[in-house]
Amino acid sequence: MDVLEAAEKAWDLVPDPVARPLEEAATGVLAAALAGSLWARDLVVGTADQVVRQVGPAAVRAVLDEMDLTALVRERVDLDAVASDLNVDDVVARVDVDAIVERVDLDAVVERLDLDAVVSRVDIDAVVDRLDLDAIVERVDVGQVVARVDLDAVAARLDIDAVVNRLDLVALANEVVEGIDLPGIIRESSGSMASEVVRGVRLQGVEADEAIARTLGRFLPGRRPRVRPEGAT
Amino acid sequence: MTAEAEDAPAAESSTGRPPRVALPPAARAFQGRRAGVVTRTAASVIDGIVVVALLVGAYCVVAGAKFMVNPHTFTFPEVSAFLGLTSFFFVLVGYLTATWATTGRSYGDHVMGLRVRGRHGRRLGWAWSFIRAVACAVFPIGLFWVLLSRDNYSVQDLLLRTSVVYDWREGN
Numbered sequence: 296m297d298v299l300e301a302a303e304k305a306w307d308l309v310p311d312p313v314a315r316p317l318e319e320a321a322t323g324v325l326a327a328a329l330a331g332s333l334w335a336r337d338l339v340v341g342t343a344d345q346v347v348r349q350v351g352p353a354a355v356r357a358v359l360d361e362m363d364l365t366a367l368v369r370e371r372v373d374l375d376a377v378a379s380d381l382n383v384d385d386v387v388a389r390v391d392v393d394a395i396v397e398r399v400d401l402d403a404v405v406e407r408l409d410l411d412a413v414v415s416r417v418d419i420d421a422v423v424d425r426l427d428l429d430a431i432v433e434r435v436d437v438g439q440v441v442a443r444v445d446l447d448a449v450a451a452r453l454d455i456d457a458v459v460n461r462l463d464l465v466a467l468a469n470e471v472v473e474g475i476d477l478p479g480i481i482r483e484s485s486g487s488m489a490s491e492v493v494r495g496v497r498l499q500g501v502e503a504d505e506a507i508a509r510t511l512g513r514f515l516p517g518r519r520p521r522v523r524p525e526g527a528t
Numbered sequence: 529m530t531a532e533a534e535d536a537p538a539a540e541s542s543t544g545r546p547p548r549v550a551l552p553p554a555a556r557a558f559q560g561r562r563a564g565v566v567t568r569t570a571a572s573v574i575d576g577i578v579v580v581a582l583l584v585g586a587y588c589v590v591a592g593a594k595f596m597v598n599p600h601t602f603t604f605p606e607v608s609a610f611l612g613l614t615s616f617f618f619v620l621v622g623y624l625t626a627t628w629a630t631t632g633r634s635y636g637d638h639v640m641g642l643r644v645r646g647r648h649g650r651r652l653g654w655a656w657s658f659i660r661a662v663a664c665a666v667f668p669i670g671l672f673w674v675l676l677s678r679d680n681y682s683v684q685d686l687l688l689r690t691s692v693v694y695d696w697r698e699g700n
Contacts, residue, residue, distance in 0.1 A: 494552060496640070497567075497639075500566055501558055508680075
């Protein structure tokens with residue numbers, strides 16, 4: 296400060312006729328120097344820009360070819376931290392799933408699937424254990440299912456001869472006969488029949504017997520009716 | 529045999545019979561009396577229908593068994609007149625024997641309110657039932673001797689000392 300103040304004081308002592316031309320000369324020199332420096336800066340920047348544009352991509356590719364970026368990222372980047380910072384919901388919300396699905400060739404995907412291998416890895420028992428088979432069966436329209444079955448075709452495939460050959464018809468018949476209580480059936484069928492209709496038929500039969508007996512008694516002296524129900528004519 | 533003995537309810541003179549149900553008032557006047565030709569003929573016709581029904585059922589069983597054995601070449605079995613009559617005879621004898629020996633009445637007897645009794649009003653045994661059934665099947669027209677008999681006996685009744693009486697009570 297002392298030096299600058301001293302220089303300013305010393306310059307103030309210089310007479311204007313001397314100092315003014317000097318100042319104008321110095322100003323011109325400084326302006327020329329400034330313009331030169333700007334021109335030099337532009338020249339350097341432009342040249343550097345051209346160099347970067349022409350050499351940069353090739354240099355970057357060469358560098359990248361020499362580097363294992365995957366290994367570098369794994370080594371240098373904390374992927375867990377990056378993943379934890381991700382808002383997956385926002386990402387998923389911005390995904391147009393319909394558009395993705397429309398672009399997927401499901402036929403090609405299915406053709407490439409090894410379904411046998413996939414199925415062999417499925418724990419069928421666990422799947423079945425989780426199924427509510429009762430509820431499923433309740434929802435099945437068995438009548439409709441049976442209506443769609445071609446019973447004629449099923450019957451045509453049956454080997455009835457083989458089935459019959461396996462039956463012991465004699466033993467079966469004996470078992471059925473032994474199981475029938477014929478006297479019991481006769482007693483039951485006889486005992487359960489006591490209706491007004493039967494009663495009327497019986498009464499009419501008795502009356503007819505008596506009428507026949509009376510008629511015959513008129514023509515056959517040795518025969519006389521023995522049945523005379525009350526109220527009969 | 530006196531008239532009183534003949535008119536008395538035959539069922540009451542037998543032994544060891546099951547409890548009786550109440551007799552309908554309309555049947556009390558002739559309960560236990562020997563039945564006439566109309567009711568007995570009607571009962572016989574009903575029994576004949578029953579036997580025919582049994583034979584038809586047996587025929588269906590045989591046809592079904594034949595179908596099961598060889599369904600591809602199945603045809604309904606042919607039955608000759610001889611086989612039909614023979615089958616009818618044997619089934620009728622078996623049916624009458626079983627019903628008379630067990631309940632004392634065939635189904636036709638039950639419908640018409642009749643019961644077959646032996647001597648002293650007892651129920652027929654198996655042997656006597658069989659003999660009477662054969663007699664009825666061989667000589668069915670013997671039933672119409674009832675028209676000439678003052679005691680409503682058929683030829684079979686006279687030969688075997690049996691009788692057919694009105695009995696509307698249930699049970700045997």
